[in-house]
Amino acid sequence: MTNKELGHRPVLIEEVIEQLGPKDNETYIDATFGYGGYTERILQSCECKVIAIDRDPTVKKQAERFKKKYGSRFSFVHSKFSQIDKISKKTKEKEINGFVFDIGVSSMQLDDANRGFSFMQDGPLDMRMSQDGQTASDLINKKDKDELADILYHYGDERNSRKIARNIEKHRTQKKIESTIELAEIIKKSFPSKYYKKHPATKTFQAIRIFINNEIQELHAGLNQAFNLVRANGKICVVTFHSIEDRLVKNFTNKVCLKNKKTKLIKPSSKEVLSNPRSRSAKLRVIKRERLNFNYIPISELGFEL
Numbered sequence: 001m002t003n004k005e006l007g008h009r010p011v012l013i014e015e016v017i018e019q020l021g022p023k024d025n026e027t028y029i030d031a032t033f034g035y036g037g038y039t040e041r042i043l044q045s046c047e048c049k050v051i052a053i054d055r056d057p058t059v060k061k062q063a064e065r066f067k068k069k070y071g072s073r074f075s076f077v078h079s080k081f082s083q084i085d086k087i088s089k090k091t092k093e094k095e096i097n098g099f100v101f102d103i104g105v106s107s108m109q110l111d112d113a114n115r116g117f118s119f120m121q122d123g124p125l126d127m128r129m130s131q132d133g134q135t136a137s138d139l140i141n142k143k144d145k146d147e148l149a150d151i152l153y154h155y156g157d158e159r160n161s162r163k164i165a166r167n168i169e170k171h172r173t174q175k176k177i178e179s180t181i182e183l184a185e186i187i188k189k190s191f192p193s194k195y196y197k198k199h200p201a202t203k204t205f206q207a208i209r210i211f212i213n214n215e216i217q218e219l220h221a222g223l224n225q226a227f228n229l230v231r232a233n234g235k236i237c238v239v240t241f242h243s244i245e246d247r248l249v250k251n252f253t254n255k256v257c258l259k260n261k262k263t264k265l266i267k268p269s270s271k272e273v274l275s276n277p278r279s280r281s282a283k284l285r286v287i288k289r290e291r292l293n294f295n296y297i298p299i300s301e302l303g304f305e306l
């Protein structure tokens, strides 16, 4: 189902608003604006301000609509959330009361075949959220076979990574791999059985997307900077969609939260999963700033070696 057919449905929105608890005259940062589902609910819940960030230039039109509707209560910055420090300095906002991160790819990005995020529809092998830098095609056609296998293993938990990388290499020596369906077919042939629970290309596509968009490094930098910036007792609500990102958020939470005060994992209700199947793998973690002294946490202390 496309986003249009679904209507825009921000995942875990009730839970995020309940946890964030927006209040009049406070300022929040929505680090992943997208179609503005979270921003809109925050702005509607009280007379607060939202600074929204997104790296994808295609969301600017939606940001303009929000600007017309909410005036000075809303501002948009086209940037990455690894730049939160710089953004907050530029906006001169004295106090940030809370953050929301809704990590990953949006329905708009996924449903647009030309962006190349989906193996369900044919499109160019692109997958760049910011629309700059190396494309998925560069990675698939140029990367050394063993390095490619490592990427699929580390960023996609793909156990079949060596075989997939071998097959990719075999194909690309004959012809450049150009489209999403072409790649999905090569991956499919790397699996023994025709009967799968999930499409066999799921993990490989996830790994390529995470790698070319630097998503783990972005999340690591974004969490550190948000935690450093949020005011005392402010909250950072993070929604993730797969275990690699969730592991980083969980480990970060365990490092910065006081002992015995770790917040529980919040998952969508069965009602939400039924009405929006894309929400089924979503997880919300809430990081509260109770500890005031804070030193940047290196990625190696969060169980990642990148």
Ligand SMILES: C[S@@+](CC[C@H](N)C(=O)[O-])C[C@H]1O[C@@H](n2cnc3c(N)ncnc32)[C@H](O)[C@@H]1O
Binding pocket: 009, 010, 011, 031, 032, 033, 034, 035, 036, 037, 038, 039, 053, 054, 055, 056, 059, 079, 080, 081, 082, 102, 103, 104, 105, 106, 107, 129, 218, 219
């Ligand atoms: C799941 S969508 C967010 C949807 C949004 N919460 C809504 O309700 O419409 C994720 C968005 O975050 C953006 N994004 C992903 N990584 C980012 C980063 N490092 N910095 C800024 N934006 C990012 C993507 O471009 C995408 O638009």
